[in-house]
Amino acid sequence: xxxxxxxxxxxxxxxxxxxxxxxxxxxxxxxxxxxxxxxxxxxxxxxxxxxxxxxxxxxxxxxxxxxxxxxxxxxxxxxxxxxxxxxxxxxxxxxxxxxxxxxxxxxxxxxxxxxxxxxxxxxxxxxxxxxxxxxxxxxxxxxxxxxxxxxxxxxxxxxxxxxxxxxxxxxxxxxxxxxxxxxxxxxxxxxxxxxxxxxxxxxxxxxxxxxxxxxxxxxxxxxxxxxxxxxxxxxxxxxxxxxxxxxxxxxxxxxxxxxxxxxxxxxxxxxxxxxxxxxxxxxxxxxxxxxxxx
Numbered sequence: 001x002x003x004x005x006x007x008x009x010x011x012x013x014x015x016x017x018x019x020x021x022x023x024x025x026x027x028x029x030x031x032x033x034x035x036x037x038x039x040x041x042x043x044x045x046x047x048x049x050x051x052x053x054x055x056x057x058x059x060x061x062x063x064x065x066x067x068x069x070x071x072x073x074x075x076x077x078x079x080x081x082x083x084x085x086x087x088x089x090x091x092x093x094x095x096x097x098x099x100x101x102x103x104x105x106x107x108x109x110x111x112x113x114x115x116x117x118x119x120x121x122x123x124x125x126x127x128x129x130x131x132x133x134x135x136x137x138x139x140x141x142x143x144x145x146x147x148x149x150x151x152x153x154x155x156x157x158x159x160x161x162x163x164x165x166x167x168x169x170x171x172x173x174x175x176x177x178x179x180x181x182x183x184x185x186x187x188x189x190x191x192x193x194x195x196x197x198x199x200x201x202x203x204x205x206x207x208x209x210x211x212x213x214x215x216x217x218x219x220x221x222x223x224x225x226x227x228x229x230x231x232x233x234x235x236x237x238x239x240x241x242x243x244x245x246x247x248x249x250x251x252x253x254x255x256x257x258x259x260x261x262x263x264x265x266x267x268x269x270x271x272x273x274x275x276x277x278x279x280x281x282x283x284x285x286x287x288x289x290x291x292x293x294x
Contacts, residue, residue, distance in 0.1 A: 039078050041108040042089060044101060047081060050091040050121065058096060067100035075101060078110040082121060092116060092124050123151050127162055137193040138183050141172040148173075174200050179208050191215055194222035198229050207232060249274075260289055 079094025091098060092114065101109045116124065126143045135143075147153050147161070155173070159166040175183065175196050182199065185191045195215055202208050211232070215225055245253075249266050257263045260278050268274035280286040 039110055039112045042081065042111045042113075043108050044098070044106065046087055046089055047098065047109075047111075048084075048088065048090045049095060049098070050093075058099060063096060063100055063103065066096055067103040070097070070100050070106070071104045075110050078112050080114060080124075081111045082114055082116045089113070090121070092121060119151060123147065123161075126151075136187045136189070137172060137175055137196065138187045141175045144169055144172055145176060171197060179205050179212075182208060182212050185212060185216075192222060195220075195225050198222060198225040202229055202232065260292060262289075 075097055077094070077097070079097050080092040081089040082092055084090055089111070094111075098109065126147050144158060144162075147158055148155070153161065155166055155169050159169045162169070171193075175186070175193065177200060178186075178196055182191070182196060186193065186196050191212065199208050199211055202211065211225065211228060214220060214228065220228065245266055245268055249268070253264060253266060256276070262279050264279075265277040266274060267277075278289060280289055
């Protein structure tokens, strides 16, 4: 890291510490207890990863991009760690910055030091994870559920902690009622949270999976999925909508039908292609139509 970046990362609180001990240049010194509440450079080797980290997958390409940025500009936002015994620290937040810094061979990283117990560690890790922009709906829902189960929060308290409306929290939590296959489909981006919410009230697992397959097969929108669920619950099967036949075909259907002596059927696809169906009632009728086509 460039000297200018290091100096900037130390923060205002370190000046007082430097006056107390001119030897405090890193958190590995014997006076490290004094750095709690300040930002200081810490050796990467003295930091343990957060065992409560709810995120288990880190995109390798995104990590390399972050590493390249850190190599060029340094770590702009310090990570947060908690002080352990001796000269050891544990990550509270910023594992991607931590991993990226190790990736390019950095030896130290700017970190904000704080004291936190195990419950506070879990809560901070989960809340920070929820605030990320690229989480899928199921990751958010699982983080909410862990906060409720392990921190013993009510939905009202949870909504306050994460800065979301209670209804929003409830909508995420309800996604966990879906079949695991649907949850996986949401995590992989095959269906959206809107699709998932539309299927929550379908109690039968087989019905859920049938709707899921139909969504994928026919590329149904959220609105179409909602209509499908409503029709299923009401016991009615939705009638397929017929595509409107263009006017240039409509005007000719009567003439062609009269020519062949049968009412013909014309279907047209979205790309403008179509087909004409001519019915026949017997071998003799078929031969009659065949002769008309010659």
